[in-house]
Amino acid sequence: MSLKDKNDKKIIRINVNGIDYDVLIRHRDTLLEVLREKLLLTGTKDACGQGECGACTVLVEGRPVLACLMLAIEAHNKSITTIEGLAKDRGLTPIQESFIEHGAIQCGFCSPGMILTATALLRENPRPSRRQIQKAIEGNICRCTGYNKIIEAIEAVRDKNMQGDSGDDRHDR
Ligand code: FES
Ligand code: FES
Numbered sequence: 001m002s003l004k005d006k007n008d009k010k011i012i013r014i015n016v017n018g019i020d021y022d023v024l025i026r027h028r029d030t031l032l033e034v035l036r037e038k039l040l041l042t043g044t045k046d047a048c049g050q051g052e053c054g055a056c057t058v059l060v061e062g063r064p065v066l067a068c069l070m071l072a073i074e075a076h077n078k079s080i081t082t083i084e085g086l087a088k089d090r091g092l093t094p095i096q097e098s099f100i101e102h103g104a105i106q107c108g109f110c111s112p113g114m115i116l117t118a119t120a121l122l123r124e125n126p127r128p129s130r131r132q133i134q135k136a137i138e139g140n141i142c143r144c145t146g147y148n149k150i151i152e153a154i155e156a157v158r159d160k161n162m163q164g165d166s167g168d169d170r171h172d173r
Helices: 031-038 094-101 111-124 130-136 148-172
Strands: 004-006 009-016 019-026 057-060 063-066 079-081
Touching: 019 031, 031 057, 057 111, 063 111, 094 111, 094 148, 111 130, 111 148, 130 148
Parallel strands: 009 079
Antiparallel strands: 004 009, 009 019, 057 063, 057 079
């Protein structure tokens, strides 16, 4: 479907968490506004609105993006994952479970963005070093945990990935 003009507005098509939406937007609308105000996906948080805190992080085509800095029109024909799209029928993802187990969620405000950032990191690099984890989450501000619990939660999933890898190795021998 092509972009359609309606005066100063346009209809875009976006796929959010596996569902296609045709949404009437204004040129200046951000992806964050569309997700929260039009699709009512309020798991994506609106904090600084200036690209400073990472609370609005979503995945666009699998990569972390600050939804407050992305115009909705740029998301036309793109696939978006919000925190609401992670847990499936089988329950929470390993990262979500690990955040809970390690006390990496306190007030929870940073958690959707932090978890999506960690999800993208571990998909791209299932065995990140502590330094690579720190680097990946450096744009996501957490005012509660002091970051250690978050890093430990991500490391625990990484360690399980590595155990799975060595199990596969043993199986191959
Ligand atoms: S709300 Fe987008 S970076 Fe803070
Ligand atoms: S858990 Fe409160 S800001 Fe991170």
